[in-house]
Each structure stands twice: as structure tokens, then as C-alpha cells.
Amino acid sequence: MVERDRLHMSSREFFENLEQYFLKLIMGRQRRSYTDYAMIGVMFFASRFYRMATQFRIWLYDKRIVRNRAIGCLVVSIGNLSCGGTGKTPVVEVFARTLSQKGRRVAILSRGYRSKKRTWREKIRQKFSSEKMEVPPKVVSDGEKLLLDSAYAGDEPYMLARNLKGVVVLVDKDRVKSGLYAIDEFETDTLILDDGFQYLRLKPHINIVLVDTTSPFGNHHVLPRGTLREPVKNIRRADYIFLTKSNGGNQLRHLKSFLRRHNHRAEIIECCHMPQYLEHAFQPDDKLELEHLKNLxxxxxSAIANPLSFENFLEGFGAKLTLREHYADHHRYSETEIEIFAHQAKLSGARMIVTTEKDAVRIPASVKTELPIYFLRIKIDILSGQENFDQCISRICFLSD
Incomplete structure (x- = not known):
């Protein structure tokens, strides 16, 4: 068992290092050798094929050669063009909470990125079982209580389920199946498709796309040469565009003009991610005001796509960072990693360890450290386009199924 865990850790570390290497190449942060330039060339040509395949798939759906499903329920898709880092989870949360408060019966459908899969024994048993029963989606929350931990649910679905009372959270790659399950088992009338812009099988009534104002489209290349999942021009499918992580300045004029050239009908809503307070990672009732960070x-x-924005928040509230540690996005921490970091943090003079909410759910609850671990609770503030947001909510609430 120990040997298997060690092999799992080493393979995970290898793939995370490989992911970091490719991200550095994409972002231009890697010192270029002949091998790097060759790899960039391979990635460029691969991205051309990926782009063609993506556009062909969209064309098949546009021409109704491949048909998407309408399942008799309102479907709101919230997604993005790029891979991670747009601040999608807080936006999903604010939509789910607002719609639930307006009287809608809401379920969030997630694919559960990097959540634990069924074991190979379970898969084989299911495959060769005489009872060909369809495996139901994972129920992270039934709207009343949490039913899965973050390892099996995935960090983002777990976060949403923990923060949203009265909202069902389901995880399954097949969002058509999980949507039908939500309707049959929980009588939901509104489905929020988390990370749904590229999920074309389920027909949305409203398409919401998030654009990170700090790095809107990376280097404008699609995977694997860039971070885009599909070309920028496909933002024309959006009904609403959320500009996230905005600072409220006038420098977004060019970005808005660029977006208008590709989509003249979508309403644009500008928002920022605002820290609310510090919360203890394992004691939800232990909360601290942000003023506590002053000169601390x-x-x-952190193990997120953009750790600098998180660290800038801390420094903006007066914290003095004595130690910083970055892991690959969605990295699941081991007890040893946290305990070593905590020891180094104490030696550096730190009085507290601070992480993000996404990271906090991936830290083992059994970890023992001398320093307390807190996370930064974030909420969405709309800076401009509040009337467009209200209109969007009203549109969802009064649309017939």
C-alpha cells in the first residue's frame, strides 16, 4: 500500500512538472533552448489541428448534423474560452444563490475536474455485470447536506455545495444524464452548467462567458500552443459576457471594443473579486476581519492558475509575505507537504498560513501544524452593468421551460 502511494505521488509530481513546463513555454517564461523551440513548433502545428477539429465539431452542431438535447428545464451555461483562472466559481455561486433566493429550484451540473474516479475493479464489475444499470451521477449535495468530500467531488463542486444551501450539486461528465437525474430526483427547474461553454450536447437557454481582464486570451493561440479552448471569434455564441477581476478603470475600453467586434449583441457586465474575510480552514466559525492582516x-x-492575484490581495491588505509556495493548478496536498511548509513558514517568522478557498478544501483535515491555516473568502462585486445582471436574472426567472 505504501509503495503504491509512493508511485502515485511520483507519477503525479511528474505530470504536474510537465504541465508547469508547458505552461511556462506558452507564457514565454521558460528560458529557450533548441529543445524548447522545437517543442514550441510542435505545439504550434498541433494547435492548428486542434483548432480545425474544434471548429468542425461546432459546425456539426450548428448544421444540426449532430443534435444537442433540450431536456425540458431551463439551462444556464457559465463558462469561458480559456483554461482556468477566470474566477468562474464565485460567479457560478452568485448566480445559483440569487436564483435560489428568487424561488427557482437550482441544480449545478459539474464535470468534477480531477475528482476521484471509480476504481478499476468497480469499472470492470460494472462493465461485466449482468445488471446493466446506468451509474448515477455523484451527488455532492442534495440541497440540505454535503454527501461527498472534496477528493471525490472535486474541489470546485465541493466548494459550491458547502457554500450554497438549498442548491443541488451533481458531478458527472455526462451533463445530459446528470440534468435528467436532477429533474427526476430533485424536481429542479433550473440547471446551471458549470464550465459549460464547450459542452454542446446540452442546449442552453442562456450562454454566459467569463473573460479575465488581467489576461483576456493569453497569446491568442488555442491548445496546446496557447490556453484557449477554442478561437476568440466563438465568443459570438455568448448572450452575456462577464469581465472578471476588473479594477474599475478605463483601460478596458480596448477590450470591450475588441469583444464588440466579435459579438455586438451580448450584454457586458464588469465585476471584480473582492475579499470578504479570513476563515479558518478547519473551523468554519473562526473568522477574522481583513484588518487582521495589517503588518502581519x-x-x-496556493495551487491555482494565477497565484499572483491571490498574493497581491494579501499584500494589498498590509500582509508581509515571508514565504510563498506555488503548486500546479488543482494540486491535492499531502500531509507531509503542508507540515514541511508550515515548519518553513515558522522559521521564516510567519504567524499564520493563508491560502485560497479552493486550496483549503484540498488540505487534509488530519494535518498537524503549529501555525493556524486560514483561507481568503472571496465574493463577486459588480462594478458596471448591474442593470444587465438584474435583467439576466429576471430573464432566467421568467423564462418558461
């Missing part, structure tokens, strides 16, 4: 020596640890 802090160690920051």
Missing part, C-alpha cells in the same frame, strides 16, 4: 507576517501557499 504571513506565509502564502
Amino acid at each position: 507576517k504571513v506565509a502564502a501557499i
Whole structure:
């Protein structure tokens, strides 16, 4: 068992390092050798094929050669063009909470990125079972209580389920299946398709696309040469565009003009991610005001797509960062990693460890550290386009199924 865990850790570390290497190549942060330039060339040509395949798939759906499903329920898709880092989870949360408060019976459908899969024994048993029963989706929350931990649910579905009372959260790659399950088992009338812009099988009534104002489209290349999942021009499918992580300045004029050239009908809503307070990772009732960070020596640890924005928040509230540690996006921490970091943090003079909410759900609850671990609770503030947001909510609430 120990040997198997060690092999799992080493393979995970290898693939995370490989992912980091390719991200550095994409972002231009890698010192270029002949091998790097060759790899960039391979990635460029691969991205051309990926782009063609993506556009061909969309064309098949546009021409109704491949048909998407309408399942007799309102479907709101919230997604993005790029891979991670747009601040999607807080936006999904604010939509789910607002719609639930307006009287809609809401279910969030997630694919559960990097959640634990069934074991190979379970898969074989299911495959060769005489009872060909369809495996139901994972129920992270039935709207009343949490039913799965973050490892099996995935960090983002778990976060949403923990923060949203009265909202069902389901995880399955087949969102048509999980949508039908939500309707049959929980009588939901509104489905929020988390990370749904590329999920064309389920027909949305409203398409919401998020664009990170700090890095809107990376280097404008699609995978694997860039971070785009599909070409920028496909933002024309959006009904609403959320500009996230905005600072409220006038420098977004060019971005808005660029978006208007590709989509002249979508309403644009500008928002920012605002820290609310610090919350203890394992004691939900232990909350601290952000003023507590003033002149406090802090160690920051994170495994998100854009760790600098998180660290800038801490420094903006007066924290003095004595130690920083970055892991690959969605990295699941081991007890040893956290305990070593905590020891180094104490040696650096830190009085507290601070992480993100997504990271906090991936830290083992059994970990033992001398320093307390807190996470930064974030909420969405709409800076401009509040009337468009209200209109969007009203549109969803009064649409017939």
C-alpha cells in the first residue's frame, strides 16, 4: 500500500512538472533552448489541428448534423474560452444563490475536474455485470447536506455545495444524464452548467462567458500552443459576457471594443473579486476581519492558475509575505507537504498560513501544524452593468421551460 502511494505521488509530481513546463513555454517564461523551440513548433502545428477539429465539431452542431438535447428545464451555461483562472466559481455561486433566493429550484451540473474516479475493479464489475444499470451521477449535495468530500467531488463542486444551501450539486461528465437525474430526483427547474461553454450536447437557454481582464486570451493561440479552448471569434455564441477581476478603470475600453467586434449583441457586465474575510480552514466559525492582516507576517501557499492575484490581495491588505509556495493548478496536498511548509513558514517568522478557498478544501483535515491555516473568502462585486445582471436574472426567472 505504501509503495503504491509512493508511485502515485511520483507519477503525479511528474505530470504536474510537465504541465508547469508547458505552461511556462506558452507564457514565454521558460528560458529557450533548441529543445524548447522545437517543442514550441510542435505545439504550434498541433494547435492548428486542434483548432480545425474544434471548429468542425461546432459546425456539426450548428448544421444540426449532430443534435444537442433540450431536456425540458431551463439551462444556464457559465463558462469561458480559456483554461482556468477566470474566477468562474464565485460567479457560478452568485448566480445559483440569487436564483435560489428568487424561488427557482437550482441544480449545478459539474464535470468534477480531477475528482476521484471509480476504481478499476468497480469499472470492470460494472462493465461485466449482468445488471446493466446506468451509474448515477455523484451527488455532492442534495440541497440540505454535503454527501461527498472534496477528493471525490472535486474541489470546485465541493466548494459550491458547502457554500450554497438549498442548491443541488451533481458531478458527472455526462451533463445530459446528470440534468435528467436532477429533474427526476430533485424536481429542479433550473440547471446551471458549470464550465459549460464547450459542452454542446446540452442546449442552453442562456450562454454566459467569463473573460479575465488581467489576461483576456493569453497569446491568442488555442491548445496546446496557447490556453484557449477554442478561437476568440466563438465568443459570438455568448448572450452575456462577464469581465472578471476588473479594477474599475478605463483601460478596458480596448477590450470591450475588441469583444464588440466579435459579438455586438451580448450584454457586458464588469465585476471584480473582492475579499470578504479570513476563515479558518478547519473551523468554519473562526473568522477574522481583513484588518487582521495589517503588518502581519504571513506565509502564502496556493495551487491555482494565477497565484499572483491571490498574493497581491494579501499584500494589498498590509500582509508581509515571508514565504510563498506555488503548486500546479488543482494540486491535492499531502500531509507531509503542508507540515514541511508550515515548519518553513515558522522559521521564516510567519504567524499564520493563508491560502485560497479552493486550496483549503484540498488540505487534509488530519494535518498537524503549529501555525493556524486560514483561507481568503472571496465574493463577486459588480462594478458596471448591474442593470444587465438584474435583467439576466429576471430573464432566467421568467423564462418558461
